[in-house]
Amino acid sequence: MTEDRLRMTPGPTEIPARVRERMSEPTWNPDVESEFYEFYRELTAKLEAVYGDDDVAVLSGEGILGLEAAIASLVEEGDRVLCISNGLYGDGFADFVETYGGEGVTCRSPAAEPLDLEAIESTLAEGEFDVATMVHCETPTGTLNDLEPVLSLLEAHDVVSVVDAVSSLGGTPVPVEGIDVCLGASQKCFSAPPGLCVLSVSDRAWERIESFETRSFYADLEPWRTAADEEWFPYTHATSNLFALDAAVDAILEEGVDAVFERHEEAAALCRDRTRDLGLEIYPENDDLASPTVTAISLEGRAREVQRRVQEEHDIVLSTGLGDLEDDILRVGHMGHNARAERVERTMDAIEAVLE
Known part of the structure; x- marks a missing residue:
């Protein structure tokens, strides 16, 4: 090499030099040093500018953690989840749903074709759904889905929406204002090292999350609503990775x-x-x-x-x-x-x- x-x-x-250099800085103990919490709050505020929405959290774990955490926190046994898909990652949401006891109903369109609005509307009319999942950019086929018409349908049926925007967030507009949980990751358009997932959560999603009994620890989103303000995180955060993400977000905002x-x-x-x-x-x-x-x-x-x-x-x-x-x-x-x-x-x- x-x-x-x-x-x-x-x-x-590829990770820019300024991001690598920032990651090499001396780290804090995020469990006991108060400076860390102020830094985390400032980082999430910057991410909100990228998201175009507020209430952003950053978890220690690759982007897949965000997908699993969303399902673990929003789906209880017996809940019906509409998995809207035209690709590999759209299909994959159904596996998480089944893992956490939900009933995944996949509404599938052919790969590299638009999401089928008529089929989605027909499926929604067949019975009640609690949550719906979809992917903005299906990376394996390079397909970018138009989500706004789908989100409008879900809103009309009062269905909580979860969107995998891991490969699009920070590189192209994402209709975050209409999404209940929008998932991103450090190693994609942010050009920071792998190891962090970022997500925004709506008030409606928080209400649903907080109404459930916890069935996971690492993948439970509930503590993250107040973690920064209460200066307590459910595990030791990946401080050096956060430094790198902070530098990467700075670069986006400066440009x-x-x-x-x-x-x-x-x-x-x-x-x-x-x-x-x-x-x-x-x-x-x-x-x-x-x-x-x-x-x-x-x-x-x-x-x-x-x-x-x-x-x-x-x-x-x-x-x-x-x-x-x-x-x-x-x-x-x-x-x-x-x-x-x-x-x-x-x-x-x-x-x-x-x-x-």
């Missing part, structure tokens, strides 16, 4: 959230243009569904070989698809620090050289 290796994966992303979104759009458009110049197809084909944070390139039966050669010959790390699409999709992550034209150009030059 060389020092100039380029990691263009859809998370974890300006709207400017960051624009930079992601430009990087994505460049990546898609270069892909089509090579005679290749985007997955999904409709640019309205293509995510600004990751581009999935169709390479039927060749993705793993191209991935291997791009790394060995050009020192650039890419990802392939997941599940049945592992060898059919090559994924370029242009999120966070990597959403820059020069990085996309270098990556696409390497793919072009390998394909030739």
Whole structure:
């Protein structure tokens, strides 16, 4: 491995020097030093500016912890949960629901196609649901879902909404104001190290969370509503990771959230243009569904070989698809620090050289 290796994966992303340097600073004991609590409150206030919403918490654990914590805290045995899906992570919510005793009803659309509003409305009409889950950016296929029409349907049926925005938050607008629990992670568009999940929680979701008996400890969201104010956390927080996330959020706010979104759009458009110049197809084909944070390139039966050669010959790390699409999709992550034209150009030059 060389020092100039380029990691263009859809998370974890490349981490800027200022973030790495901040992470190396002397740490506090977060259980006893009052300065830590003030720092945590300031960090969540900054995250609220990125979210465009208040009541944000940061948990020690990779992004999947947030998904599980949302279900563990909102779903009791026998609760009906509508799992709205057009991809691998949308389907995965149903596994968490079953783990915590709920009844998961999956309303599935084909991969890389829009969420089926008619099917969702029909399913909602068939019976009452307590909670609904969905994914904003289905990273394995590079699909960005239009959530606002779905959220309107859920609101009309008084259903609590949980959204996995792990691969979109901080890189493209997320309709957080209509979401009850919105989940993000440090290693994606924030370009901080893996190890933290961030989430916003609505008053309606807090009321539901606080009405339940605790059935989990590490994954229970209930203590986080007052943890910072009461200066007590349910476990020792990952202070160095929080330092790194703080520096990463500072970088976003200094650039300006709207400017960051624009930079992601430009990087994505460049990546898609270069892909089509090579005679290749985007997955999904409709640019309205293509995510600004990751581009999935169709390479039927060749993705793993191209991935291997791009790394060995050009020192650039890419990802392939997941599940049945592992060898059919090559994924370029242009999120966070990597959403820059020069990085996309270098990556696409390497793919072009390998394909030739």
